[in-house]
Amino acid sequence: MKQKEKELSFEEAMKGLENAVGALSSEDTTLDEAIARYEEGLQYYRRCSEILKDAHQKIQQFDKETGEIKEF
Numbered sequence: 001m002k003q004k005e006k007e008l009s010f011e012e013a014m015k016g017l018e019n020a021v022g023a024l025s026s027e028d029t030t031l032d033e034a035i036a037r038y039e040e041g042l043q044y045y046r047r048c049s050e051i052l053k054d055a056h057q058k059i060q061q062f063d064k065e066t067g068e069i070k071e072f
Contacts, residue, residue: 008044010051017044 008016020041023029029037 006047008047010048013044013047013051017041017048020044 020037023037024034024041
């Protein structure tokens with residue numbers, strides 16, 4: 001993934017993914033364009049997944065009984 005793509009916010013990556021899917025859904029898209037948009041969509045998907053994975057790891061749950069913070 002290019003450095004610029006690694007800096008995308010979740011919202012930017014999601015919008016890019018939606019645009020790629022929209023292009024793939026178009027009847028006017030050629031095979032070459034479809035392949036390029038598919039590959040582009042995969043990069044946006046990976047960025048979204050990376051951000052969600054990082055967020056999941058940061059989520060913690062407070063256990064009222066023990067007073068400890070536990071991983072979610």
